[in-house]
Amino acid sequence: MNTHDHSCPTCSGHGHPIIPEPHFRPLPGTGTPVIELQGVSFAYDDREVLSDVDLKVSSGDFMAVIGPNGGGKTTLVKLILGLLAPRAGTVRVLGADPLSVRPAVGYVPQHALIQPSFPVTVHEAVLLGLRREGGLLSTGRWPGYRARDKAKAMETLRMVDMAELATRRFDALSGGQKQRVLVARALVSDPALLLFDEPTSNIDPQGKVCLFDLLSALSSSITIVMVSHDLISAST
Template identity: 50%
Template sequence: MNEPAIELKGLSFGYDGSPVLEGVNLSVPQGEYLAVLGPNGGGKTTLLKLLLGLEQPTAGTVRVLGQEPSQASRLVGYMPQLTSQGRDFPISVLQTALLGRLNSRSWWPRWPRRDRDKAMECLERVGVEHLADKPLSDLSGGQRQRVFIARALAGEPRMLLLDEPTASVDPEGRASLQELLGELAKTLTVVLVSHDLSVISRHVSCVACVNRTVHFHPRPEVTPEMFGMMYQCGPHSCPVEMIAHGIPHRVLAPHEVKP
């Protein structure tokens, strides 16, 4: 595991001449649990698309596990953001997990025993094996997210990319998912993308803030500089106070408000 999980050099990208990411340099070692944070429209989803090989940079290079994203795709499990589209599609939990086993040799819907066993193993790993025969549409938001994580795991990846995995999930479900991702991060590189600062759980090992550029911090914290970059705080802005619910203290970075 000598090559970085993610390596970006001089990366820039834009749509129709409008820049989204500019001059991004980032190196993330394998085995990290990276939280990618930033405001809506700051470039987080675009960064994911570049890592997945769905978009090509206008300048610079992208390497995933030492390879071009298109070559590394078989080593990456991806869980897209949960939407309401297709929620009533008639598919079971097990069938959903099996989709992670699809490849050029798959013969759907007749799955080999090894594929079914692997899908069940992944459902068990995320704690929903007892729901295998249930329709996906009958599950709660948190349960569906676990099934989609199982689908991403079914391909036996070395890295997981998760887009807003705790969105549309109640607080109890979010806490449970964070614990699950912490367990997965013991054996995989995990990259979690979110606009919600509360995803920085005790399991996260490093943070990257994205807002047209990227500021990387090798520890699970958000510095005043990162706040400023994320939310465009200027010298005359009001200070940002960060409140952590469930923890009996508040962290307020040193600041000075100029008249």
């Protein structure tokens, strides 16, 4: 993947992110595949969407799975996350059952799982990627986050060049900016794997360039897998 040599006006305005020294989770054991599917099949009732799929993703890979809408890509993501179980075959993530290692997987969904009317700031949206102590106050703020959690969220926002917008409401961002915040939310827990479902949906062409610049920079420190129907963007 080529890295484009220009700034990203749809981001916070300061160009490419600066990726600090990697601090993501080490993989369990030399040579252990990050993702391994063997003979996997899945069907919704009688409609088969995946048949005898084999897939192996190694540490450090940056992989795109391309296919048409309705071709089973989101089903594949749900199998990797452990949200679905295969009808046949096996799915292993980091050498284990997907559900058992779910905290080690950073997931960026196709659509933001944040209600548009919920008055969450960019900083708070990233904090949602961390486990918190206690529940929400009536104000909608999170008392259980420690100072180090808040600092970690800011550090991660700097990684994706969104720190200057930390106090802005999430629903006021552009599509490209929202996607970068969702990447930060996925990264804040130091995952071993980043998993994307249709990352370029609802993003304009310049926003796509910004996003792939970011992913190209991140790929030196973390394994990345994305599923997409957008062949042109995925081959950039």
